[in-house]
Amino acid sequence: MSANIFFKKAFLFLESAEKDFSIGLYLKVISSCWFSLEMLIRGILITRFGGAPRKEGALLSRFSDLLKKLNIMDWKSIISQLKLIYIMRIQVDHQNLIPDEKQANDILVTTRKLFKRLINLFNLNNLVFL
Amino acid sequence: MSLKVIIRKIDELSDATLDLTRRLINLLGDNLVAVESSSDGDFNLRIILRRKTWDTIEKILKTIEKVEEEHGIIGKIIPEILETGEVNVR
Numbered sequence: 001m002s003a004n005i006f007f008k009k010a011f012l013f014l015e016s017a018e019k020d021f022s023i024g025l026y027l028k029v030i031s032s033c034w035f036s037l038e039m040l041i042r043g044i045l046i047t048r049f050g051g052a053p054r055k056e057g058a059l060l061s062r063f064s065d066l067l068k069k070l071n072i073m074d075w076k077s078i079i080s081q082l083k084l085i086y087i088m089r090i091q092v093d094h095q096n097l098i099p100d101e102k103q104a105n106d107i108l109v110t111t112r113k114l115f116k117r118l119i120n121l122f123n124l125n126n127l128v129f130l
Numbered sequence: 131m132s133l134k135v136i137i138r139k140i141d142e143l144s145d146a147t148l149d150l151t152r153r154l155i156n157l158l159g160d161n162l163v164a165v166e167s168s169s170d171g172d173f174n175l176r177i178i179l180r181r182k183t184w185d186t187i188e189k190i191l192k193t194i195e196k197v198e199e200e201h202g203i204i205g206k207i208i209p210e211i212l213e214t215g216e217v218n219v220r
Contacts, residue, residue, distance in 0.1 A: 057172040057208035064205025079205040080195055087191060087211065095216055097184060 006043035
């Protein structure tokens with residue numbers, strides 16, 4: 001399985017989140033932000049281990065193990081933010097809460113920062129679609 | 131008001147789940163309906179509330195973070211947070 005397609009999708013989802021925000025589609029912003037990070041994490045795990053858990057909960061847990069093992073200084077904060085975005089995505093896509101503009105903006109800002117942090121952390125700056 | 135707590139299997143998360151439940155009782159009071167460990171789907175813990183808001187969700191996630199930190203299981207509790215109207219309480 002090639003990780004590059006997941007990295008490409010990560011960028012496409014982030015782009016989509018930016019566009020969705022600009023036209024006020026706040027539900028979609030939250031979903032796209034999560035999918036962007038999910039694709040990035042999948043790509044990273046595939047690069048490292050040749051595969052990644054299908055279920056999102058297991059994916060987060062596996063990624064948490066990886067960051068801890070690599071002794072990343074801010075790994076707890078990274079996991080905490082990823083989990084918040086994942087839980088918000090579940091609320092938005094499957095349950096009864098609706099985000100407002102501020103929440104969508106906060107999640108988008110956090111996603112941009114996380115995205116940049118993970119790209120730098122795993123030396124993905126040379127990807128052709130950057 | 132009653133509170134339902136179910137630990138389906140004794141494992142490395144059981145103690146943390148009980149600790150978390152105690153803290154959620156203090157945090158949420160009567161708003162807390164059930165805490166159930168779960169092994170199906172994408173989640174391993176189901177938290178059921180009478181009323182759910184974004185603010186409540188953030189507070190629950192912060193409490194989970196503290197419990198994970200203290201039990202050395204950061205990133206391991208993946209909660210599904212529901213309102214009674216969204217689920218049939220088993």
